[in-house]
Amino acid sequence: MTVALVRAEKGADVAEAIKLLGGMGQFVKTGEKVLVKPNICAARSSETGAVTDPEVVAEICRLAAKAGGEVQVGDSPIHPFRSRRVFQKAGYGDFEARYGFPMLDLDSSGAVEIRIPGAVVIPKEVIAKPVLECDCLINVPVIKTHLQTIVSLGLKNIKGVVPTKNKLLIHMKGLDAGIVDLNTVVSSRLIVADGIIGMEGELAPTNGSPVRLGVIVAGDNIVEVDAACAHLMGLDPRRVAHLRLAEERGLGRLTGYQILGEDINSLKRNFKLPSHPDLNKIMLSGLVMRFYGHARRPIDRLFGRGLSHGAPAIVGVDEKKCDACAVCEKACPVEAIRMEGKVPRIDDDLCIACFCCAEACPQGALSRA
Numbered sequence: 001m002t003v004a005l006v007r008a009e010k011g012a013d014v015a016e017a018i019k020l021l022g023g024m025g026q027f028v029k030t031g032e033k034v035l036v037k038p039n040i041c042a043a044r045s046s047e048t049g050a051v052t053d054p055e056v057v058a059e060i061c062r063l064a065a066k067a068g069g070e071v072q073v074g075d076s077p078i079h080p081f082r083s084r085r086v087f088q089k090a091g092y093g094d095f096e097a098r099y100g101f102p103m104l105d106l107d108s109s110g111a112v113e114i115r116i117p118g119a120v121v122i123p124k125e126v127i128a129k130p131v132l133e134c135d136c137l138i139n140v141p142v143i144k145t146h147l148q149t150i151v152s153l154g155l156k157n158i159k160g161v162v163p164t165k166n167k168l169l170i171h172m173k174g175l176d177a178g179i180v181d182l183n184t185v186v187s188s189r190l191i192v193a194d195g196i197i198g199m200e201g202e203l204a205p206t207n208g209s210p211v212r213l214g215v216i217v218a219g220d221n222i223v224e225v226d227a228a229c230a231h232l233m234g235l236d237p238r239r240v241a242h243l244r245l246a247e248e249r250g251l252g253r254l255t256g257y258q259i260l261g262e263d264i265n266s267l268k269r270n271f272k273l274p275s276h277p278d279l280n281k282i283m284l285s286g287l288v289m290r291f292y293g294h295a296r297r298p299i300d301r302l303f304g305r306g307l308s309h310g311a312p313a314i315v316g317v318d319e320k321k322c323d324a325c326a327v328c329e330k331a332c333p334v335e336a337i338r339m340e341g342k343v344p345r346i347d348d349d350l351c352i353a354c355f356c357c358a359e360a361c362p363q364g365a366l367s368r369a
Helices: 011-020 054-066 083-089 095-099 129-133 154-161 164-173 175-185 222-232 241-248 277-281 286-303 327-331 356-360
Strands: 002-007 033-038 070-075 103-105 111-115 124-128 136-140 142-146 150-152 190-200 209-211 215-219 258-261 315-317 337-340 343-346 366-368
Touching: 002 011, 002 222, 011 054, 011 190, 011 215, 011 258, 033 054, 033 129, 033 154, 054 070, 054 095, 054 136, 054 190, 070 129, 083 103, 111 129, 124 129, 124 164, 124 175, 136 154, 150 154, 150 222, 154 164, 154 175, 154 222, 154 241, 164 175, 175 241, 190 222, 215 222, 222 241, 315 343, 327 337, 327 356, 356 366
Parallel strands: 002 258, 033 070, 033 136, 070 103, 136 190, 142 190
Antiparallel strands: 002 215, 111 124, 142 150, 190 209, 190 215, 315 366, 337 343
16 A cells, blocks of 8 residues: 655646556546545635645546546535535635536435444444445545544545535544444545645634645545645644544554655644644543533533543633624534524533534634633
């Protein structure tokens, strides 16, 4: 197994990484249906580091089409965002007109419920039809941090194949293990991580700070590509629960793979991680969530808020940033948020600290308390 690492300033530089892997013909065969899955999670431009650069995606599409593939692009944004608005703001609204490749809204492309054999937390899940019907899935994440899973890379990007509010259930059942469950049935034949501009900080993956890393990382094994990206971010991949779980379940290796191209240490930059990374490793079952809802206050009194063996921190609201859009209320999978006047109020007894609200907030007004 090999991972290609190249310096990159523009989308066309993807071609060099694919060349190091033997060319797109190694991944796409004539007549195959190819679905390119970027990360278009929110209405942000690629300059913010929140979404995949459209030029990176376009270059991948061109290479796949040249190799004989029938190419489409598709994604599903964070719930409750509307795909049309998100695609427009993220630079994908006119993608087909500009580049000639169809742009699919996976929220409205039909879906099928499938069983996940050997699942840890998600025995069945709803998956967008184009994902199940394609012959080749090319996974194109952004290199960025995540307030709950520490990083958002290739493995995490696959959560976007789950349409609409169905993806919220993964947070309730156990996000890290759920990510791995999904990747056991949705296989990425090629992973191309966009690190031209990434994102870091407590409020990533949508409201963090941009990082001009200037790299493209590509490979045919999702765990190895994610591990290489973690090293580029100055992070031991074993600190990331879903990477460690993916290796344990045989999806790939966190060490021992070959790197082609640039030396990883020469391009490494220490990203600013979420302030409580150990809390992000918790995988909450429904039983644990219910228990913690009743036990939160006595635990906090004994140990201090969020310190009792990694107990989840309560979500805080920055009322100066909040514009009362109520997106957080719609994004909460357990209905723990309600608008009181122009301010969201969080029911501590219901909150499961999944931080879907903070991820969805357009203004970055929600974070750990």
